[in-house]
Amino acid sequence: xxxxHMTVEETATARPTKTRTWTAGVVAGLVAGVGMGxxxxxxxxxxxLVGALFGLPTVLGGWLVHLVTSVFxxxxxxxxxxxxxxxxxxxxxxxxxxxxxxYGAGLGVFTGGFLLPLWLNAVRAEALPxxxxxxxxxxxxxxxxVVLALAHLVYGLLLGATFALAR
Numbered sequence: 001x002x003x004x005h006m007t008v009e010e011t012a013t014a015r016p017t018k019t020r021t022w023t024a025g026v027v028a029g030l031v032a033g034v035g036m037g038x039x040x041x042x043x044x045x046x047x048x049l050v051g052a053l054f055g056l057p058t059v060l061g062g063w064l065v066h067l068v069t070s071v072f073x074x075x076x077x078x079x080x081x082x083x084x085x086x087x088x089x090x091x092x093x094x095x096x097x098x099x100x101x102x103y104g105a106g107l108g109v110f111t112g113g114f115l116l117p118l119w120l121n122a123v124r125a126e127a128l129p130x131x132x133x134x135x136x137x138x139x140x141x142x143x144x145x146v147v148l149a150l151a152h153l154v155y156g157l158l159l160g161a162t163f164a165l166a167r
Contacts, residue, residue, distance in 0.1 A: 024166035029074025032159035036151045043147035093164040100160015108152030
């Protein structure tokens with residue numbers, strides 16, 4: 001709530017806080033998205049898969065979809081960590097980075113364990129829409145989950161640290 005007794009200077013410095021929070025969310029989402037995307041691309045050649053989930057089965061399509069969703073989830077993070085409930089943990093770069101890592105891990109479980117199977121079921125896919133790394137049978141099935149887990153942790157680490165520094 002706005003205090004009617006605030007000075008013009010106090011009002012001017014209070015207003016940018018929300019704008020700064022959302023801007024920091026966008027910046028952090030892009031930085032974290034690039035970091036995670038590099039892990040996905042070079043760890044499992046997964047960018048065509050990311051794009052294929054939205055009808056763009058190319059590396060470029062994957063990057064486009066990935067960066068847009070990275071910013072979306074970063075804005076959600078910005079909203080959550082800016083709540084009064086978590087304000088005690090966001091006063092330092094370390095605290096916000098820790099929340100980012102937890103968020104990235106939770107996001108990995110949610111997207112990989114819930115959203116991806118739900119999406120594949122909705123489009124009636126019996127397998128992933130594009131092949132991944134050509135690895136010996138069984139090994140490829142092990143590599144993808146490890147790379148996805150690592151990628152989400154990188155996302156969370158970069159998201160939390162960048163958000164803390166940009167805000």
